[in-house]
Every structure is written in structure tokens, then in C-alpha cells.
Amino acid sequence: MVLTGEEVAKHNSEKSCWVIIHGKAYDVTEFLPEHPGGEEIILKYAGKDATEEFDPIHPRDTLDKYLDKSLHLGDVDMSTVAREAKREENDPEEVARQRSIAEMPLLSECFNLHDFEAVARRTMKKTAWGYYSSAADDEITMRENHSAYHRIWFRPQILVDVHHIDLSTTMLGTKVSAPFYVTATALGKLGHPEGEVVLTRAAATHNVIQMIPTLASCSFDELVDAAQQGDQVQWLQLYVNKDRAITQRIVQNAERRGCKGLFITVDAPQLGRREKDMRLKFVDPGSNVQKGTKTDTSQGAARAISTFIDPSLSWADIPWFKSITKMPIILKGVQRVEDVLKAVDAGVQGVVLSNHGGRQLDFARSGIEILAETMPVLREQGLDDKIDVFVDGGVRRGTDILKAMCLGAKGVGIGRPFLYAMSTYGQAGVERAMQLLKDEMEMDMRLIGCNRIEDLHPGLLDTRGLFVHSNATPVDSLSNVTYDPLIVPSQRIKAKL
């Protein structure tokens, strides 16, 4: 029996709450209190079609997994569902965005990774942009991640035969075409209707590794299925569940399906507050009631989807992970050399020096700075071949990647830039972004005077400024306002007639 919109619309309250998703109705009344994102957000769609909101946040198999079949109410005749008048239609911001989409620059006009971000900023849905682009607190660390690269300068060598440049390298035993990989980022469908499979396909085109995120919009299996049979390598990024049985199932499934590395996230016992995201998601409750004094502890999508993460994860858990999988184990989010040394002791195969794209702790240092702190210590203690060191955060240029490789990284993870490329131009965008990085690196290798990635070494860099976290004395407002700056010559007519 096919339901009508009218019928569904009656169930629009806490007492009876139905929602439509992909043309089917579901009774979620009893599920309301269990919803990790809070019941409020479901109630907003009670009796209505929630597909658009549902999709980016929930992998396709979510309802099957978590909602009893008895509550799957069946098909709805969508022609009978009242179309919501969307607020955005009269919203000048939304109108401007639609124009931006209509007049989007050609893909071939994107000459570097910043360009994709610029286009994304004006064409993405505000909330999606908010989720992708936001970071912790004042977003200092997020910006520092790229800024730190600007404190590293090259000392290129000349007169080396650089006819042949080879960018290929090996990560955790996999030969790849270039020293970067697609790192794990959540909620891909916010940016592209197909979600992270787009990244899978682009990674295949360029023979680089994709790290599959726990919080993908696509399900794990969709992402593995999208990979090229036989030869495309994927890694698994893991948020550890409070319920270790679930974690074990996820890990062993990943190993069975061929994943070649287990990246355990260790910098996110709780997901960060991101105020830009919160501000964009803020919904006016209609009155400024007393409850404002209570802070909103749900704090947006990120928090909603991550309540399962176990904040008690500790070094003591590492042996257990080693016992349940043969995949190499890499700790993702290490932020000090002391913990890299602990990781060596713990016998894991690698670390990712990372601050989670600046989304967790503001004033965490950049990965590249931690790398420059770490490698000399490892070398001094003869441990640099005992552990593979990766780095991510802030990478936008071929030179950034080469700087990391000079310092001793085994590979560089890139997240947001590929999301922006995907959100604007889809797979072609991601592929072009990867190609641009390769083009830049090929030229830069020539100009640095190196043929292969393994030729890169710290002597090619000047890192003296890297560790200086200065800021200027506050601005001298009165002097600045009063000073009459020099000018260039004005036009003749205006100036002299």
C-alpha cells in the first residue's frame, strides 16, 4: 500500500513522528531519544520529507541497520507530498550562490588548489561550506597549518641533470605515483551527491591511496566496491567505538576487504567545537528564553555523528589492536616527539603528525613543525627507520609536499582541498587538483635539483624561522592613522589641470 503525503503529515509530533526518506516513510517515534544528533533535528522534519538533510550524514545502509523493519512503513506517493517552500528561495545569499553556480569558472581556469576553495566558498551550500571549512575556536591552528610552510625556505642545488623526474614513492609497502594520499574526511555528500566514491575514483586515476573515513557519507562497502579491483589500495581511518566489539568488526571487515593500513585517530577523544559551523547551523527558537544560559552540548553535525567515540582510548589499548589485525597500525594525530617515541615503543608501524585539520585543539602546532621537531630526534636515536612518519594539514602546493619530504615524511595527507575540488567540479575537479600538484612537484623537483623523492633531504631547506611563533606588538592605531603614506605618481590630468 502506498502512503499519501497527507497521511504522513499527520504524524508530526513527539507522540507520533514519521519521516519520509528516499520516497519511503519511517516511524521514528521510539528512536527519537536515541538519535545521536538530538531529537530536535528529527522533529523539524516530522511528517515531512527529510531526504535532503538525511543523506549527507547517514550512509545508505543506516536505516536498515538501526531501525527495526517493522517501522519501515513503505512507499509514499511523492506527488501527494506538499512541497516545502524553502526559505532559501528568497534569501539573497542563496540567490547569489545560485548565480555563482551558473557562472562558475571553467575547471581549466583553476590553476592551483586555492582556486577550488575560492570557487567552493561561493558555490557550496552555506551549511556544507560551514562544516568543511570550519575549525576549532579562533581557527588559528587551521591557518597556521598552511602558514607554517611559509616559514620554510629552499636551498636549491643547481647543475644536476634533471631530465628525468620520478615522483613515485612507497607508502606502507604500496608503490604510489606521488608522495601524497587522500586523507579521511567526513560527510562527503555535503559536497557532492555521490559522496566519497568520487574521491575513490580520482585516486584510482592518479594511483594514489585513499584513506576511508569512519564517518563517510558512503558506507565502507560502497567505498571499497568503488575501488578498482585488484590493484587500488585503500586504508581505513578508525574512530574507536566505546563498544570494542563494533570496532573489532569494522577492523576485521576492512582487513578482509583488502585495506592495507589501519589509521587509528588519537587526537579526537571528543569532536571539536567549530563556531563557524555552529553559527551557520543556529536556528532561532523564536524567543530569547532563559535557556540561553545553557550551552548547546549537541553542537552540530560533527558532535551528533560522533557520540560513539571512546574518550578512554589509551596506550593500553594498542596491544589489543595488534591482536585483532595484521594490517599495519598507524596512530593518526600525534602531536609531540615524546609521543612518537612512545609509538615506537608500542610497536606500531607509523604515526601521522596531525592536528585534525585544526578542527580539534586551537593552538595545537602544525604537523610540519612537529615533523621538524621529530625527525632529528628519531635520527639521533637511530629510530628513523623504525617507524613511518606521515604528516597532514595545510598542504596546498607542490612545494609544501616537497618540504615535508625533505624533512623526512613518508607521505603527506590532503583533505579539504580535494573536498573542495569534488564539491565544485566532481571527479574531474579532484583529478585536476591531483594533476596540478604533480605538475608543480615535477617542476619544483627540477628547480631544487633532485630526480627522485628519495634524493630530498633536510639540507635543501632553511627552517630557521619555523619554530618562531611570534605576533607583532599590537597596532599603533594613532600613528597609523596619522601617518601620510607615500604615493605613486597620479595621472596627469587629474593632478595638474
Added chain:
Amino acid sequence: MVLTGEEVAKHNSEKSCWVIIHGKAYDVTEFLPEHPGGEEIILKYAGKDATEEFDPIHPRDTLDKYLDKSLHLGDVDMSTVAREAKREENDPEEVARQRSIAEMPLLSECFNLHDFEAVARRTMKKTAWGYYSSAADDEITMRENHSAYHRIWFRPQILVDVHHIDLSTTMLGTKVSAPFYVTATALGKLGHPEGEVVLTRAAATHNVIQMIPTLASCSFDELVDAAQQGDQVQWLQLYVNKDRAITQRIVQNAERRGCKGLFITVDAPQLGRREKDMRLKFVDPGSNVQKGTKTDTSQGAARAISTFIDPSLSWADIPWFKSITKMPIILKGVQRVEDVLKAVDAGVQGVVLSNHGGRQLDFARSGIEILAETMPVLREQGLDDKIDVFVDGGVRRGTDILKAMCLGAKGVGIGRPFLYAMSTYGQAGVERAMQLLKDEMEMDMRLIGCNRIEDLHPGLLDTRGLFVHSNATPVDSLSNVTYDPLIVPSQRIKAKL
């Protein structure tokens, strides 16, 4: 007998000066020359209702204390008092402010302490804003106070079980829920009609300590009365009076009424010049007479209310303070490690490393920098448990507080941010501000890898940049004007058609 407005209005000169306050008339003719704020400001209201101007600056018991009962002339029939046409009503700035108040964002849209300040800036009375927000000279130190925190970065540790976070700590023997306290700030009624009792109540809600200011708009007793009987702890901030008998009375009254700490202000032998405040208070005398060459030594409200402060206060006075009270004595406004060592020798229980919110000496260093200078010396000399070190100034984020605690502070004072929260959203605002700090700290503790405040230590920080007071070479105007900056791709239609 009830006086009429007409009757009062006749006494509008130096010869006979009456003013109306809270519906009662007072003859202040003889008091004019003694008024600490100068007679001019009273004469402005001669024959008129002065309540609005009077209230924020004078505690309610002022007239009873300082004006002979014979000069209390009794009730005025307020319906007969001519309503002043306020200049502000046609002032575009005031119109804009009223609109800002009408359209104030919801409290729940304030996601951090800066947000309250932003709302306060557009909704507070200009003169009140001027008094709260101003600081010494070029306001360099005021801004440096926060800016210095941005030169300190974290070195977080990972894989610590951070399931349970406990922010509580102990200050001068009092267990508090979080490592911050409400520091003393003057003239609370400029921001809120009820004054500092609003802060008292919010402090109770959150179980943090309030430091009662000497220059509160509310009287000392009002503030103690507002505290929760039995368990709410308050401290006393003291400006030392030239007349030590008055000081003794104040201190012993505070002790009797239960105050648990005596914070003697040592950075303000004279209250600072604050030009933003002076400029806002400036009254056009109507002609640019010769007297412009004489500078105005009264210099606004702050100076007016503080003429009693004793500039001869010195180390020699400390024993006397110890003799009149059993409260722990803390020196507020210490600015160099040498003076912290002197304080240890003088046998006081604590110091607050502070520059008075940047309101006194411009180019005084930030409290956090002095803390980073002080603690290693104390530790080296084995004195770090001989004295409790507090710090205030510039704190806006949970990370700021944690940085101070990592360095070794016992607690962090916060002033302006709570004033701004109070001035915009009242008690609810202050409570939300406190909750936001707690939320931030709880998450940050997790991300730093610490469970309790006492787990924090200097090794979690990178302070290498803290002591560098650099500023850039002056701007190269011609190069900057001439350089043609790179751009991101423009929209297709505009660019190509």
C-alpha cells in the same frame, strides 16, 4: 512637605545648588568644592534630576555617609520636574544604538567571550563602553594581554584516558568548580542597573569566587548580602586609603563579613589616563579659550572616584596589614619576578601578576609573560609552594586559562568579559559566559590529554615565541601599492563574455 521641580530648579548655580536623586532633593552647595570628581560635573545638574549620572558611580549609601542629614531636603513631586530633552534622542549614534538593542542577537548565539564584547560595543551607552573598554595611552598593553596568549602553543599528549574531566581546583583554601574567578572591576552600574550583584549571583551559580571591588557601584554590604549564605566565597580587592583608619575599617569589616582573601592593589598609586574614555567624556565648553593649554587633571570618572588612593603605599606597609587581619594577603598587580621574590620575603600568601587590564602603564608586559618569567625562578629557588601565583588580563578562551595553569598559576582572573556579558544579557549572560569557558576547558583538557587541573604542566606548552616583542619593519608603501596581487578565478560570465 513635598518639593516641586520648579522650586528645585531655582537652585541651579554655585551659590545655591540643589540636585534631585531618586526622587529626593539634596542641597550640595557646600559640598561642591569637596567633590572628588570636581564641581563642574555637579553644576551640570544643578536644579535638575541627576539620578542617571549619579547611580553608576556612587554606591547607594553614599549620600547618607557623606552629606549631612540637614541637607537632605526631602521628596520631590517628580511629575512637576521638567523632563530634560536629551541630546541623544536626535543623535544618529544613539538611534543606531537603540536599534542595536532592539535587534540584539539571542544569548544562545553568543558562542564565545568575544561575542559578548561585540554585542556590548554596539548596545552599551557610549560613555559606559568608553569607561569599560578603555585603557592606558595607546592601549598596547591591553591588547598585548590577549595577544601574548597567541604566542603560546600546545604540545598535547595523546592516548590518555580522558573519559572523566575534572576542572575543579582550590584557591586560597576554597574548592571551586573551575580555575577562574571574577576579578574586581569598578562601576558595574554603568553596564547594568543592578550593578555587581549580578556577578555575585552568577558566581554562585557556577561556584566560582568573586573578588569584591573597592570601587563597586553597589556597596560592599550589598554585595556580601547578595552572596549565598554559608557557602559562597568572596574576596576583597582593596585600594589603600590615605587615611589608614578607613582602610582598617574596610578590611576588618570584610573579614568579619566572611571574605576569604585580601587583594591589595599595588599597580595603581594613581589611576591611569584613558584617552578613549576622556574623548567620550569631553564636553565642549563653547569656546577655544586659552585654558586649553592647561591639561585636565581630573581626567574622568576613574580619577574622580580614586583621589583617596595613597600613592605612598610601600613594602613598609605590609606588616601593618598582616597585623590587622587574618585573611590571606595577596598583592594584586605585581609585574616582575624580583617583586614576586620580595613578596615571598614579605610573607604574603600570594600575588596576582597583572597590569590592571592594561589601564595603567602602557607597555607593561602581559600577566602571562610575567608568569612565564616567574615560575621557573620560583621553582629553581624552591619557592613555588611558598606563594600562590594568580594571573589576570586578556583571558578570552578556555585555552588561555589552561595555558596559565600549565605554567603554574593557581587561578586566572577575568574582568571585562563578564562585565560585557552582564551589560548585554544580565545574569544569564554572565552564566553563559562562564559555561562557555567551562565547555571549552573540558574539551581542551581532553584534547591536551589531561584529566585534572593538577595534571597540567609546562611541558605541554611551546613558549619559545612568548618573550619576543617584535614589530615589523614599517610598511613598504610604494611596493605594496604597486604590487598586483594574485587573484582567484573570477566568474565565467563577467570575465569572458
Added chain:
Amino acid sequence: MVLTGEEVAKHNSEKSCWVIIHGKAYDVTEFLPEHPGGEEIILKYAGKDATEEFDPIHPRDTLDKYLDKSLHLGDVDMSTVAREAKREENDPEEVARQRSIAEMPLLSECFNLHDFEAVARRTMKKTAWGYYSSAADDEITMRENHSAYHRIWFRPQILVDVHHIDLSTTMLGTKVSAPFYVTATALGKLGHPEGEVVLTRAAATHNVIQMIPTLASCSFDELVDAAQQGDQVQWLQLYVNKDRAITQRIVQNAERRGCKGLFITVDAPQLGRREKDMRLKFVDPGSNVQKGTKTDTSQGAARAISTFIDPSLSWADIPWFKSITKMPIILKGVQRVEDVLKAVDAGVQGVVLSNHGGRQLDFARSGIEILAETMPVLREQGLDDKIDVFVDGGVRRGTDILKAMCLGAKGVGIGRPFLYAMSTYGQAGVERAMQLLKDEMEMDMRLIGCNRIEDLHPGLLDTRGLFVHSNATPVDSLSNVTYDPLIVPSQRIKAKL
């Protein structure tokens, strides 16, 4: 016989060139090629009234001294002189300036030295502003002069009895009320019709020393006459003439008239190029002829009036100066510690560490930095009482002066700020400027914890940042354009309706 304007107007060419100055005609035909400023500028006024242009640049006795009496043609009936339609009258810039003058803020609204400069910038004649405010090349050194003070921070001491503050000190044997003096600056009549005597009178009011400039608009004797008989002390600033006889006459006249110090300028063998000044003075010759390739070697007023300066002045000349005067000799413009040591050897009494207000060599270091370089060396070599060290350049605040005194200066010279105060509010302006500095210093002394100037010492400062001449890595344009900055909460209506 009284001449008519018509008569004079006939002599308007190189062949016969008459000009009117203060109502008298002069035949300057033969003088044309000798004019230090070039003949062009005189020819502009051939046959016309040149008073306005003449006055600021030439002391009143110039014509008597340099033009043969036979060429003094006598009085002109000024009613017959055609009034020049001034270009400025329709010039929007000039109209705006006249409005600025009409609406000038009250003197009592000027709360610091920057304020005078701000008023001067909008009320002074463009060319006068150009001459006063300009500096060498990119004006980096001029701005660095003040900026350097912002890299010095205080380490104040507390709990010192600061009831009584005494700002007086002694410079070259003269007791003065405050540790600053009025340094020599040229062409005072550009800013005020009476010229430098205004400064003389203000210096008397405040009991500070004035240094008389060689290139004053007023004559030397006018300036000495303006001083208070008996007790006002003046110094002489000297540009050394190629003709030593003239120099000897000037020096000995100064000594005879009571000057107490001879400050020989050693940083200006040639006066600087100041492009802001040149651009403002530029006159469109009407066609872009080939001669553009030849650079204009006259380069404005400064160069014009200074062609007599001897670029061959050297250390070998010092003994001669010592032989012709008993006044203490001070070298003005020393810029490296090595030359301070040479000055000690040469037996002079003092040096002024100065870069000529940034008007000579761009990228010369600030006086305060040279002071911080010099004093430790002098102390180490036991020479700090063998020579008096003064400093000038960039001083705007009481804190600036105290920083210099802490480092070991005997006095601080101030130039432009007093010129700006004079150019806007005349003598009253200069007096207020001086009073403001004294007020600031008195308070700052209290806040630093010192009673007398001699109590100041280097331990009260943190100069670690002073010697760092950094500038930031060039701006990352694409990142900056792409980054979406955090915002404070918007108004409710706009955001939510």
C-alpha cells in the same frame, strides 16, 4: 617715490626681474644665477608679489644682508598690484582644508602628541605639511624611529612610595623641569607666521631648553631676543659652512649671546631627498620634454637653503671648533657606537644619537636602538660619565622619554610634534603638548615605581625585541582571499527574518 604694481609687472623676465616683498620692490636680476634655490623659483614671481613664498624660507634680515641697497627699489602702492587668482581657490583639496581649519577641534581635545599631528595633516598648507612630514626614500627610518619604542617594554617595580614625583633633571649644566628639549627644525614660518619664536616662548613657559636651528625662518638674533632675559637657556644647532669664517662668526656670536651648547650636525653632509616633499612641490612644465631624463638636482626647499653645508667636514675639524668656543660641543647625528667612542677620544662633551628625523638616510637605525647599543659599551669601558648622550627621533609619549632615560640618555630631543602643535594652535598648542608629556611622565613614573629621573635604570626595561628588524614573509594572497573569517553574532532581525 612709490612704485605701482603696473610698473613692477613689466620687469617679469630674466632680463629684468623685479619682485615685491612686504610692500617693497627689489631688482633681483643680477642675483638670479646666485640664488641657492635656483633662478626658476624666483622667475615664477617675476613682476609679482613674492612675500608669501619668501617669508618662511628667508629670515627677515636676508635681503639686507645679501642684496645691495642700490637694488632696493622702495615702496610699492599695493592697491595697484594685481591680486593673483590663486589656483587653490577652486582646488577641492584647498576647500576641504579651509573647512578643516574652520572646524578645528578644540585644543583641549588634543590628548596626546599624535592628535596635533592629525589636526596638522588636515589643516596645514599642503606644501608646508609636505616639508615637515616628509623623510628620506620610503620613510622607513622615520617610522621606525617611533616604532622602535614599541619594542621596548617595562618591568615596573611596585610598592615604592611615589607620592612625590620630580621630573627635573640637568642637561649640560642647566637645570630643566623635564628630561626633554626642543630640538632644531627648519623653516618654522611654514607652520606659523611668527616662526620659531613661538617655540622659544613655550620653552620658557615650561622651563625646557630650545635648540636654535641654523635654518630657522626667524633670524638667530630674533630667537635669542625672544628668550626670557637672564634665565632661559638656548643651544645652537650648527650646519658647518664651507666658508669657515662664516661658521666662526656664527659660533662666536652664539656664545656671546649666551648659548650654552654647540650642537654640530654631523649626519647631513648633504640634505636628503624627500620624495613626498618633491611630489608636492612638483610643477608641471607643460610638456613632457626630453629633459625628464635629467633628474632635478635642486630637489626643493631643503636643498635650496643648504647648499652652503660643507660635505668635507671631518673628525680633523673638531680641534678647530674647540679652539673657537668655550661652549660644550655636542655631535648631533651619531649613529654607531664606534663613533661615540671616537667622540670620547675627540674630547667633545656629548653626542646626539639621531638620524635627523629619518630625513637623511633611509634604513638608518633609530636613535633609541643606537642608545641601547651604546650605553652598555660605555659602561663596560667606564666611559659613561665621560660623555653626555642625548637621543632624538620618534618620541611621542611620556613612556618613550622614560625608556630613553632608563637606558641612560641625558635628555630627549623632540622636533616635529612641537612643530605640529605650533602649526595648529600656536604657542598654546606647544605648551599643551609639553604639559601632556609632563602629565604622562608623572603618572608613568608613579607606575614604574620611581620618584626621580635618576632612579630610572635599564633593569626597568625588557629590550629583548628591540634589535630584531624583522618583516613578515610576503602575504599569502590566495590563502588570505580564500579564508572565510569568523564573525561576531549579527543582529537578530537581519539574520533571522
Added chain:
Amino acid sequence: MVLTGEEVAKHNSEKSCWVIIHGKAYDVTEFLPEHPGGEEIILKYAGKDATEEFDPIHPRDTLDKYLDKSLHLGDVDMSTVAREAKREENDPEEVARQRSIAEMPLLSECFNLHDFEAVARRTMKKTAWGYYSSAADDEITMRENHSAYHRIWFRPQILVDVHHIDLSTTMLGTKVSAPFYVTATALGKLGHPEGEVVLTRAAATHNVIQMIPTLASCSFDELVDAAQQGDQVQWLQLYVNKDRAITQRIVQNAERRGCKGLFITVDAPQLGRREKDMRLKFVDPGSNVQKGTKTDTSQGAARAISTFIDPSLSWADIPWFKSITKMPIILKGVQRVEDVLKAVDAGVQGVVLSNHGGRQLDFARSGIEILAETMPVLREQGLDDKIDVFVDGGVRRGTDILKAMCLGAKGVGIGRPFLYAMSTYGQAGVERAMQLLKDEMEMDMRLIGCNRIEDLHPGLLDTRGLFVHSNATPVDSLSNVTYDPLIVPSQRIKAKL
């Protein structure tokens, strides 16, 4: 027989492609696939007049050299050629540019080298400006080149007889009037219809050396012919061809024609990506087809004209160069002291410390920084007279040149500034630019206290800040937005009425 435009216009495709250049038709059909710039750019002009596009990129003898005579089709009756309606005619940018040209400031209003650049920016053709002004990636190095000079400060010496200043010096045995030379830059006809001969003539006027570029718009012989017979010295800049026979021919021809130095470019095994240039050259293909994913490997004019450059050039080639010429050999583009030492070992006569004007590798360090790194090492190893060290990049002021000479350079190369002067005011512009530098240097020598170039030494500089590559902590957006800056006094009427 004279061809008609109609006739030519028929050959407008890949199958038969004719173009008109300087009134003559050429059949380039077979040449299409060989065109280094790609066939696309030729096809744009198939059947049309391509002179304007052809001229700046190809020396006049190109067609004779590379296109078989049989394909020279003879004269075209230009009156029959359809005039292209140029897109630019209605382009607002082009209209603005034409107005800028019409109202160009007088040459004599250009007071420094920045001024020429400012005029060039608004008067040059966008594509020409793009080619000249662009640099690698984010153009950080290009700007750092000048910015680095701002981290070097002077320590001038005083009381030196500086009556006579001599700027002359000797470079590779040639006496020149000043310590700078015109370095090699490509495609001069983009800026001036006559191309690099303009620079040749200006160099003659000022007796400085011109380095002839391999990629000049003028042919090598034109440039040598333009030099003054007998006494004008030129050097040859060499991009080494994959075909060494061609290289040998070029080198030996240059030696025969009198060149006095061979500057082998070693920092450009591949020409750089310059995105500003690419963006300006971008042509909308009409649809956003899939090919966007492929990056454009031709990348504009620079790449097009440089495909012959040999990326396998290495130290092993140096002996061969020594065998084919007696000219001194200088390596242009050395970027680290280690390679300077290798150059000494290789027995070459000199190096140019250069990063190719920032056009190759972004984050390559400035020449002046490499100089400051190199000279102390050379001196320490006693090698400073074994090799001549030149430097180029970022020079805009006389002070820049003197800083380089103080550090130990033999000469300073200047490129873009002379191009901008040439592109705006032709030969007169270049001559004035050179004169301005000389004027600045003459004055600066006086102010530093040196008479001759050889008197300059490192002790006259403070380079402590030079090696610090810092950037500030990312901006604290919320604090900055919230802070209410101090203001200067407003006008009286607005503020007070």
C-alpha cells in the same frame, strides 16, 4: 604577385594554414606540429594578420631561419585584409588603460623606480604586464627579493670628508660608472616596439653593462649592432640548448662579436609556472569539457619559447664551456653557498646569486640573503678573491645596491625596473631610472660616510634580522573585529553640534 586578404583568409585551418606577418603571407601548415608554443596559438590567426602577436615573441630573423623559403608566399595587399574587430575596444579595462596612457604622468614626476612600475601597471597591455610582473606560484619569492633588503639596516659612519663621491667600479675587467648592470630579461617588445635595443642605448648613455638575453625580442646581432662601437660592453646570457652545436655557435658568435662575459643560466632547467600570466592568457574554449582535468602543459609564452632548454645540464658540462670560449664564465642562478664553493672548484670566474626574479621556484631565498650567507664562508676559506659574486632580484633603491656592495658583491643586476621604465617612457625612462639610482647612491654614500665603492664593508650594516623568515600567528579575527580603536580628534562641528 600580390595576394589579397580574401585569398589568405581561405587558408584558415589545420589543413591549410596561412598567416600574414608584416604584410607578407606564409604557409605554416607543415610547421604547425613543430611550433614550440603549440599549434593552437597559430591556428587562432589562421588566414589572418598575426603580426601583433608574432612580433614580441620572435626576433625578426625567425621566419628566415626556421621556415623554408618555398613557404614564403609573398606580399599581401593589406588594404584588402579584413580588419579584426578587437574585443578590447569595448573592454572597460582596455578603455581605462587607454585613458591611463593619455593621462600618463610626466617622466619628471617619477622620483624612484617604484613609480615606473606603478605607471606600467596601468598603461601596459594586460598580457605584457602579466608576462613581466608574474612570478612562480604565490609570488612569495618575488616579493621577498625586495623585502629582504628591508631587513638590513645601516650603521653609518660620520665625520668623513665626503666631498667627492665616486660610484665607479670594475666588473669582469670593465670599468663602469656605477655598481649595477642591466640583467637579461625576455620579450622586450611586449613592452616597447623596438625591444631591447632601447636598453642597449640607455646603458650606453650611463656607461653600464647590458647582459643580452637568449630570449630577447631583438636578435642578438641587432643588440650588438645597437651598442656603441668600440667601447660599450655587453655580456651574453645563455640558456643552454639540448643541441650543443647550436649552443657552441651562439657562444662563439658572441665572443667574436665582442661580448665580455658568458652568463650561463643554471636555475631554469624548465621555465616556471606563473599563474598570473596563465590567468591573463587563458582563452575560454567555449565549453567546460572533460579536458579540464588535463592541465595545460604548454603554460604560456615563457614555456613556448623555452622548450629547447636542456634540463640535463650539469657540472660535468662546465669543462666543455671552458673549452669553447675565452670569455669569463659566470653561473647565473646559484642559490646556496655549497654551490658557490663548487663553482670555485669548477674554475668559473663568477656566480650570480639569483632566483630568476622569483619566476622559478617559490620559496627560493633572496639573492641578498644568499650573499650574506656566502661571503663570510668565502672569506673564511680565503676564496673571496677567487670568484666574483654578483647578485640580482628585488633591487629598487640606491640603498639596496649599497647594501649588496657592503656585503661583498661585485655588481648588482636589475631587470624588471628597467623594463617598466622602457615600457612607459622608452629610452628616456630607462635613462632617468638609471640616473635616479645614481643620485640616490651618491647621496647615500655621503650619508654612510664612504667615498668610493671599495670603501664599503660589512661593518656598515646590521643584518641580524636578515635570516629570520617569520610570519605572524594567524590573525585573531574576533579580537580584531571587536577592538574599538583609538581615534584622533574629530572636527568640531560634526562632533559637538
